[in-house]
Amino acid sequence: MMPSPGAGLLPSYQRFVSGVQPGQLFARRSFRPREKYLILLVFLTFGIVCFGAFFFLPEDFRGNGGVNSVYKVYQRMQKAGPELLIPAPPRSQDEDDNRINAVPVHHGDPRAEDVHLIEDKQKLQAKIDEEYQNQKTLEKPEVLNESRVRASSSSSPLVVRQWIESHETVPPEPSDRMPKIVGGEDKDPIARQRRETVKEMMKHGWDNYVRYAWGKNELRPISKRGHSASIFGTSTMGATIVDGLDTLYIMGLHEEFKQGRDWIAQNLDFDINSEMSLFETNIRFMGSLLASYALTGDVMFRDKAALLGERLLPAFQTETGIPHSLINLHTGASKNYGWASSGCSILAEIGTMHLEFTYLSDITGNPIYRAKVEHVRKTLKNLEKPKGLYPNYIHPKTGKWGRHHMSLGGLGDSFYEYLLKAWIQSGKEDSEAREMYDEAMDAVVKHMIMRSAGGLLYASDLQYERLEHKMGHLACFAGGMFALGAKTQENEVSNQHMDIAAGLTNTCHESYDRSATKLGPEAFHFIEGNEAKSLKNGEKYYILRPETFESYFVMWRLTKDPKYREWGWEAVQALERHCRVPGGYTGLHNVYQLDSPKDDVQQSYFFAETLKYLYLLFSDDDLISLDEWVFNSEAHALPIRGKNPLYRAAPTL
Numbered sequence: 001m002m003p004s005p006g007a008g009l010l011p012s013y014q015r016f017v018s019g020v021q022p023g024q025l026f027a028r029r030s031f032r033p034r035e036k037y038l039i040l041l042v043f044l045t046f047g048i049v050c051f052g053a054f055f056f057l058p059e060d061f062r063g064n065g066g067v068n069s070v071y072k073v074y075q076r077m078q079k080a081g082p083e084l085l086i087p088a089p090p091r092s093q094d095e096d097d098n099r100i101n102a103v104p105v106h107h108g109d110p111r112a113e114d115v116h117l118i119e120d121k122q123k124l125q126a127k128i129d130e131e132y133q134n135q136k137t138l139e140k141p142e143v144l145n146e147s148r149v150r151a152s153s154s155s156s157p158l159v160v161r162q163w164i165e166s167h168e169t170v171p172p173e174p175s176d177r178m179p180k181i182v183g184g185e186d187k188d189p190i191a192r193q194r195r196e197t198v199k200e201m202m203k204h205g206w207d208n209y210v211r212y213a214w215g216k217n218e219l220r221p222i223s224k225r226g227h228s229a230s231i232f233g234t235s236t237m238g239a240t241i242v243d244g245l246d247t248l249y250i251m252g253l254h255e256e257f258k259q260g261r262d263w264i265a266q267n268l269d270f271d272i273n274s275e276m277s278l279f280e281t282n283i284r285f286m287g288s289l290l291a292s293y294a295l296t297g298d299v300m301f302r303d304k305a306a307l308l309g310e311r312l313l314p315a316f317q318t319e320t321g322i323p324h325s326l327i328n329l330h331t332g333a334s335k336n337y338g339w340a341s342s343g344c345s346i347l348a349e350i351g352t353m354h355l356e357f358t359y360l361s362d363i364t365g366n367p368i369y370r371a372k373v374e375h376v377r378k379t380l381k382n383l384e385k386p387k388g389l390y391p392n393y394i395h396p397k398t399g400k401w402g403r404h405h406m407s408l409g410g411l412g413d414s415f416y417e418y419l420l421k422a423w424i425q426s427g428k429e430d431s432e433a434r435e436m437y438d439e440a441m442d443a444v445v446k447h448m449i450m451r452s453a454g455g456l457l458y459a460s461d462l463q464y465e466r467l468e469h470k471m472g473h474l475a476c477f478a479g480g481m482f483a484l485g486a487k488t489q490e491n492e493v494s495n496q497h498m499d500i501a502a503g504l505t506n507t508c509h510e511s512y513d514r515s516a517t518k519l520g521p522e523a524f525h526f527i528e529g530n531e532a533k534s535l536k537n538g539e540k541y542y543i544l545r546p547e548t549f550e551s552y553f554v555m556w557r558l559t560k561d562p563k564y565r566e567w568g569w570e571a572v573q574a575l576e577r578h579c580r581v582p583g584g585y586t587g588l589h590n591v592y593q594l595d596s597p598k599d600d601v602q603q604s605y606f607f608a609e610t611l612k613y614l615y616l617l618f619s620d621d622d623l624i625s626l627d628e629w630v631f632n633s634e635a636h637a638l639p640i641r642g643k644n645p646l647y648r649a650a651p652t653l
Contacts, residue, residue: 169297175645181295182252184623194569195618199251201575201585202611205602206248206256208584209240215267216240221584222600229601233274235329238263243284244607246291246636250624251615261292265300270311273330278315278323279349281308283414284604286356287636293363294639294646306364309357313372318396321375325349341402344393350376351415354422354433355632362641365650381436388443389462390415408444408459409472409523414633416440417477420485421630427642428488437485441497449500452526456510457503460526470525471507476547479505480554484626487558502559505551507532509567512548515591518574520548534592543587543599544579546609546635553613557626568617575610609635 172178185192205221213219216226217239232239241260248257286308293301314332315323322345324334336343354377357369379399380390386404392411393402406412419437423430450460450467459475461468483501486494510532512520519542521534534540549571556564578596579585585606587599612635616624628644629637639647 167296168299170299170302170648171297172645173647173649177645179625179628179639179644179646180620180622181624181646182250182254184620186618186620191565191618194565194572195615197572197576198611198615198618199253201572201580202244202247202251202253202607202615203256204580205584205607205611206244206253208582209602210259212583213240214238215263218604219584219602220600221581221586221602222598224583227601231277231280233272233276235272235274235276237270237272237285238268239284240602240604240607242268242288243604243634245288246295247607247612247615249292249295250612250637261298261300264289264304268304270308270329273328275326275328275335277349278312278325278327278334279346279352281327281329282312282353282356283632283634283636284608286312286360287632287634287638288608290356290359290363291632291636291638294637294644294648297646297648302363305360306366309360309364309369313368316372316376320379320396320399321372322350322379322394322396322399323353323372323376324396336396341393341405343395344402345396347390347392347394347412347415348410350394351380352418352633354418355425355630355638358422358425359638362647362649365652377432377436381432385443387447388439389447390440404464406448406462407472407475408448408478409461409475413474413477416444417481417633420481420488421632424484424488424630425638425640427640429641434489438491438493441482441485442493445493445496445500450526451503452531453528454526454531456507456526456531457500458507458526458532459504469527470523471511472523473508473511473520473542473545474547476504476508476511476520477550479503479508479551483551483554483558501551501555505548505555505564508548508551512567512571512574516594517542517578517588517591517596518570519578519588519591520545521591537590540590540592541588541599542579542591543601544575544585544603544606544610546605546613549610549613549617550631550635553617554626556617557621565617568614572614605634 186195205219208221208224209219212221212224213226215238216236217228217232218226219240220227226236228234228236228239241263245257245260245264248254248260286305289301289305289308292298293305311329311332312327315327315334317332317334318324325336325340325346327334336345340346354373357373361367361370380394383394383399383401386401389406390412391401391404391406393405394400395402408416416437419433419440423434423437426433428434444459448460448462448467449457450469451457458469458471459478461470461472479501481501482497482504486497486501508520511524512518514533515521521540521542522545523534523536523539524532525535526532527535549568552564552568552571555561556568575585578588578594579598581598584602587601587603588596589599590596624637628640630640631637641647641649
C-alpha cells in the first residue's frame, strides 16, 4: 500500500516554537508539487557539482589518492547519520551535552522526546554501528604498499626502538650475547630470495585478513569475510591476529606487528560465555602471548597471558586433576567431548600445556600453573601402560585409560613432543620429562614404527593389538621430534632415531610428491602398490597444515642436507600455485586434482606455523636458534631457561 503524499518515511514530531504550534504560524503546511520538484532539482545539481569538484582537488589535499579522505568523510557521515535523518528536538542548555539516554523525561514536559522517536533513533544508530563494524577497513590499520613492504626490514630497527620506548617492558636478563630474533639472512643468495617469497606470502595473507576480516578469528579468502572454527566456540577473539603475531615480529614486519599488538591491548577480552577448546586456546592464544612477551618484554603480553591462565584453571577442577577438553571462559564450567571414548579427556590435549604453564609460572611468580601440569604428568607416569604405550583417552574421574587407541598423529602427537621439549625448555634439568620421553619412544619404535613393502618408514596407528597401516599428516612432525631428541642427548639409540627421523620425513615428502598438487593429504595408507596415498575421499584434503614443513626445518638445522630446503621450496611453489587466491590462501578438498575445489578457509596456524617454519628454513641458523628457543605445538617460540636471556623470569622472593 503506497503512503500518502504527505506521509514521511521516518517518525516525525511536532516542534514547538515559543509555545506556538506550527499551524498557527503558517497557513499552508506544505509546498506545491512544482515547488518540491524545483527544490529537489537545486539540491541535486548542487550535490553533483560538489562531488565532481572533489576530483579536481590537489592530491595532497585529498590524501593518499583521495581514498583515505573519502573514508574519513564516510565515517563522519555514519556517525552523524541519526542526527541528519532525524533532527533532534530543542533541548535546554544543560541538556545539550547529555546523551539521549541521560535526558530526563517527564510527562507533560513539552521538551521531552517521544519514546518511539528515541527507539527509532537508537535502532538507526545500531544499524550504522553494525555497518561500521562490517566495513572495518575504514578504520583498520593501514595496509602498507609494496614499496613500504620492501623497505620494512631496513626500517624495522627504528620501529622496534620507538615501540619499546613507548611501552612498559621487562629488560632481558644479563648476558654477553643477545639471541638473534630478527634478520638472520642466509649467505646463500638463492635461500635469501626464497625467504623473501615466503615473507611476501605472509604479507599477502595478512593484508587480506586485515582488509576483510580484521578482529574475526579467521578469514574466508574467497568469500572475503570472517570465519570461525568450532574450536573457538561462538567467540570473536582475533585468533589470526594473536596466532600470527610472533611470526610478524621474526619476519621483521614490525609495523604489522604493532597493528596486532595494539588490537590485542585494546580488544582482546577472555570473558567469553562460550565453550572453547582448552588445548587450542592454550597453544594458539597463550603460546603466542608468551612468545611475544619473550621477544619484546612488553608486560601487556605477560598480563594478558596471566588473565587467560586464570580463566583456564577451572578446567583442572576434576576428581583426578586431569583437565577437561572444553571450558567456558566466562563461567568456568568445563566438560569433555561426547565422542571421546565415553567422556574421556584426550592425551594430546592434557599433555600439551606443560611448556606454556611452566613458563607462565616463571614470568608471573605464580606457582599454581606449574603445579597443575606437573600433577597431570605424575598421574600419567604412575599409570600402568599397555606395552609401554600411552592410549589416547583417559577418564578424568577415575584416572583410568579409555579405549586403547595409540597414535603419533591426532589425539596423541603433541604429548610426546612436550615431554621432550619440557626437558629442553628447562635447560635439560627436568630429568623426569626426558626419562618419560625415552621410555615412550622405545615403545613407539618397537610397536608402531613400520616399513612398507616399498621401503617407506611410517608411524602406524595402533587399535588395541591391530596396526592400521596408515599415517596421518599430523604425525609428520615426528621426523623433527626424533631428530631433536637424538641430537640433544647422545645415547645408544641416537643413530637409530636419526635414521627414523630421516625415514619419516622422507615418507611425508613422498605423500606430497605423489599427489597432483604436490601437497600432502590429511592421511595416507600403506598397501602394496598404493603407498603414501589416500584411499578415502574424506582423507584427501589439505588445510594448509605445517607438520611436514616443521620436519624439513628441524632436519635442515640439524643435518644441513640441502634436500630439505629443496623440498621446502617445492612446497612453497605448490602453495602459490594451488592455494593462493586474490583474497589470501585457502585449503583444498582433494590434493589429487589439479583443479581441486577450495575450502575457503585461511587457517590461523598458516601464519603461526606453516609460513614461520618455511621462513626459518631459508634463514641463518642464528635466527631463533634451536640452542636458545623451543617451539610449542603451534610453533610459538619460547625461550630456554638458562640459555636465553629473553626468558625474563620474575624475581624470586
